[in-house]
Amino acid sequence: MASIKRYISSRVEGNGRSEILFRLSLSKDIKLRLKSGLYIEPGRFNPDGSIIKPRANQKEMAELKSLERRLRDLEDHIYDLCEAHTLAELTKDFFEKEIYRFHNPKKERKPKEVEAKLQKKFVELVEEFPDKRGLSEWRHRRYGVLSRSLHRFELYRKIKRRLPYKLDFEMFTTEVLEEYEEFLRNEPAIFDKYPKIFEEFPAETRKVRKSRRPFEKGDNTIIGIFACLRTFFKWANEEGLTQNNPFARYHGKTTERYGTPIYITIKERDIIADFDLSANNPLEVQRDIFIFHCCIGCRISDLMRLTPANIINGYVEYIA
Template identity: 70%
Template sequence: MATITRSLSTKEDGNGRVEFMLRINSNRTTRVRVRSGIFIAKERFVDGKFVYPRANPKLTAELREIENTLHNLEQMIFTLCETTPAEKLKKELFEKEIDRFHHPKRERKPKEVEEKLQKKFIELVEEFPTKRGLSEWRHRRYGVLSRSLHRFELYRKVKRQQPAKLDFEMFTTDILEDYERFLRNEPEIFDKYPRIFEQYPAETRKARKSRRPFPKGDNTIINIFACLRTFFHWAIEEGLTTNNPFVKYKGKTTEHYGTPYYITLEERDRIADFDLSANKSLAVQRDIFIFHCCIGCRISDLMRLTPANIINDAVEYIASKTKGERPNVIRVPLTQRAKDILERYKGEDSEGRILPFISSQKYNVAIKKIFKECGITRIVTILNPTTGEEEQRPINEIASSHLARRTFVGNLYKKVKDPNLVGALSGHKEGSRAFSRYRDIDDDMKKELIGLME
């Protein structure tokens, strides 16, 4: 992992300030020292810490602005180190990106803009996550967007709607509304025009022929539109267009989720101690699920952990979903139960990972079987993601890998009731909306409050 050390230049500028210097260790062989372009009075940064005045609000605000800018610059450098091949991490690259950080809206040369405009609209969408150094998770989201845009373009051609070809200028509020209707009606469109889905399928799981798309709920469509909106903002900044079709768009923009359901610590322990010796493969996946409940990471991060991630009796990793925005190290101390599971399967994974994982789809199927076998079948109320209506389902029928993460977060939140403390272990950012839903779920807390009235 890259490290950055701050220091101050010995030279003062015309205002008596000195510049922050950054020593970047991006890997074992690359160490560079670069100018940050950020200045401060030297008496306001001592022994690596900012020195704030006691009674000068204006100066305090200026120092906080400097500290925030320096922090954001360092986060940009961390992301650059994460997303750039080691052989390209030279001093010249860091200097170029630092200059771009300070001058983000500098106009590009007309030739560069022209070269981009020669590319097809959807081609630019496909290139966007790579150019921005987005995480693998966000790459997949833009893959969903680009395939759906290909299908939308083919559909417009079949229906002879004009203009059929997608580009920046043809996107109006009306076209966005047409695109939303198209996404919502894809199952019926598949029945009429299946050839549209042959080259750009809506469902990418392996199958001999194109699958009929599942109906899309509001949250799915909101996510697709969020990606498209971000792409348009980037295109405007790059000088590729001045058109922003989202200015007057009145569609839904906020996702809605039901109250998170999860298993109690007692239910977790019942699953952990249940005798599954008659089905050894299921017992292995049970142990993986219990370990998953003990560290609370996303399934994508769990399945890439190796022994190198186990440091001083704790798991250390950078969340793949957010490493492009917040490349923070998440460190979760291991319980004795988690240590025992790691020891039990040490060296058994053929790919050198900490546990013998199967595919995430098969893992989800196994979790449902485990819950049923262990008698964890209570009814929970959920929000149907497609219809938006509440419904009651046995928890074993809807259990999945993400339930392990919710179990970790929910039980921790129940104990400490501090989202920032829990977020330090789960990787949720400060102020995450996810925690607002956990405030509604604890019957024990509600009973305690009602008890105060007796």
């Protein structure tokens, strides 16, 4: 008999909420940790998995009751899946896909709804996207960088008389993506030649900078911009706004690649761990972080979010 235990992520999003997680026990030896896709303010979540509802704030109470119903419906759906499938089929990947389908059921869209969205400019939809998805403030800023660069790219195409210069879903081909990547890499030189492009949509918004001339962008920066654009196109496909996916055949330099890992031995790890760096405290801290990574294998971004709450029964537990 499957059982579900609720707990809450230690990570707090930009909107002050944390994701509710499930620990699904399928058998004595098979336990899965699943993301529910549902969020709550940490102060409203009890350690026993129940939700604390305020008496004075009726609006918040109604929202929390709706969240509780949604949670129960999702848990019932998971139990139904456990009964309808064999144990071998009940993998973490299977449940992740089913939870996504639970939150995003396929439905027939009214043509007028799609038409109303398509009447908006492409970049306007990009700017609205973070609010539609309830993204954190940090991701809002990332999409701000993307939308401003798309505005500049559109103006640049217009100046260079490259048709169609107006950005829309269908004009984005693999070739246009490659041109966009080239534009991002060459923005400092483009600024020198066409500074008016950057007056309304600056590449640099930090007030401490005296010059609006953009920095040269490295691969990591461009990978981040393209990741946002790729996610936006995926959403547009799901919403029925377009069937075009320029990333399907795109294999440019902004495609993330992972090198072959190089492993140090336990003896080498111990030499590093025991080396005296007391004269250089910052380096000593970085060394300790590195050694900790060697022991549990988490990313630095995951490590910086760990708290004592991640130590459960003597083990470090976290959602990557």
